[in-house]
Amino acid sequence: MTGSPKPRRRDLLLAASWAGACCFIPQVARAAEPGEKPLRAKRYRLPMPGSNIGIGGATLGIYAPMDDVLKVLLDFRKYHTILPRLEQSRIVGKADGKTDVYVRAPILRGVAHIWGVIRFGPPKPWAGEGKTLTGRLVKGNVEAYHGRWRLYPCGKERTILQCEQFVDLKIPVPSSLVTPELEWAADKAVTAVRDIAECGQSSVSGA
Numbered sequence: 559m560t561g562s563p564k565p566r567r568r569d570l571l572l573a574a575s576w577a578g579a580c581c582f583i584p585q586v587a588r589a590a591e592p593g594e595k596p597l598r599a600k601r602y603r604l605p606m607p608g609s610n611i612g613i614g615g616a617t618l619g620i621y622a623p624m625d626d627v628l629k630v631l632l633d634f635r636k637y638h639t640i641l642p643r644l645e646q647s648r649i650v651g652k653a654d655g656k657t658d659v660y661v662r663a664p665i666l667r668g669v670a671h672i673w674g675v676i677r678f679g680p681p682k683p684w685a686g687e688g689k690t691l692t693g694r695l696v697k698g699n700v701e702a703y704h705g706r707w708r709l710y711p712c713g714k715e716r717t718i719l720q721c722e723q724f725v726d727l728k729i730p731v732p733s734s735l736v737t738p739e740l741e742w743a744a745d746k747a748v749t750a751v752r753d754i755a756e757c758g759q760s761s762v763s764g765a
Contacts, residue, residue, distance in 0.1 A: 599749055600617045601616045601745050603740075606724055609733075611725070611726055611736045611740075612737040612740070614741035614744050615744050616720070616745040616747070618718075618749060619712070620752045621715065621756055622715070622756055626755050627717045627755045628681060628691075628709060630754050631709075634657055634659045635649060637659065637661065638661075640747055640754070640760070641661070643664065644662070656679050657678045658678075659677075659693070660674075660675050674698025676694065676703060676705065677694055679691075689708070690707065690708045691707040691709075692705070692707075701726040701728050702724065703725050704723070704724045706720075720748070721744040722744060723743060723744055
């Protein structure tokens with residue numbers, strides 16, 4: 559792995575946008591009781607300063623301890639089973655507690671592909687007992703990528719999970735198509751993590 563590049567203006571704007579986001583533990587995102595029908599993820603979007611594309615997010619309750627959920631998120635080699643439409647996910651570097659992960663996904667119905675090397679830092683404390691895990695683009699054929707997971711324990715056996723993603727493609731695609739796609743992808747991602755943490759495998763179509 560190479561040294562960390564200096565923060566770009568877009569990185570700083572994104573940090574400011576996320577710092578101003580509300581607490582993500584509304585009652586509608588509670589984990590389901592045993593035997594209940596699993597709840598659906600709650601989708602949302604946040605503005606991305608300087609871009610017409612928004613940050614797509616989703617929140618979901620999981621009936622599993624936070625450490626178990628975090629273990630799923632740290633298994634970067636299996637991200638193609640979590641993040642929808644990914645064809646590949648493999649670790650290409652590790653240093654100083656950071657992990658570089660190569661990911662590749664088709665676009666335009668397989669006519670082209672986007673790829674990137676995403677650098678994930680170690681999990682950090684968040685909101686007291688919670689954790690946050692962040693990834694950002696090191697290189698690739700997209701203009702920008704930022705992703706973040708946030709976890710918060712609700713007792714010993716429940717966890718609230720949030721996923722937020724931002725992608726700026728180099729090709730001209732309307733923001734009205736990109737932002738809803740990011741919300742959909744975040745929904746699929748938290749649902750896939752829930753399935754793996756609770757049942758050992760994902761049942762998400764398209765993941």
